[in-house]
Amino acid sequence: MTLADRLPIEIYSRPVYRKCECCGRVQDIYFHMVVRDAASGKLLIGSFDLCASCGKELALITDQAIDREEAPTPAPKMTQTIRTFDVGGAAQNGGDTTNL
Numbered sequence: 320m321t322l323a324d325r326l327p328i329e330i331y332s333r334p335v336y337r338k339c340e341c342c343g344r345v346q347d348i349y350f351h352m353v354v355r356d357a358a359s360g361k362l363l364i365g366s367f368d369l370c371a372s373c374g375k376e377l378a379l380i381t382d383q384a385i386d387r388e389e390a391p392t393p394a395p396k397m398t399q400t401i402r403t404f405d406v407g408g409a410a411q412n413g414g415d416t417t418n419l
């Protein structure tokens with residue numbers, strides 16, 4: 320059983336903003352490394368949340384390919400598009416409200 324079997328690294332579908340449990344920096348967390356027991360390699364011991372650089376480093380150390388070559392797309396920004404709805408005839412003027 321290889322290191323990659325005992326310390327498999329999984330990728331979050333969307334990054335989570337929290338503390339990396341390897342380097343201690345608070346940033347986007349892309350990877351989750353599972354720790355399985357040494358005897359069987361099947362029982363769960365614990366896990367680490369890892370930032371992009373720590374995850375890539377640990378993937379190299381444990382000799383496993385991370386599914387995606389590049390880091391997953393960053394989390395969507397917390398901006399919201401405010402949609403405006405045309406009321407009445409404003410749309411017929413191309414939305415121009417100066418000549419009401």
Ligand SMILES: [Zn+2]
Pocket residue numbers: 339340341342343344369370371372373374
């Ligand atoms: Zn880190």
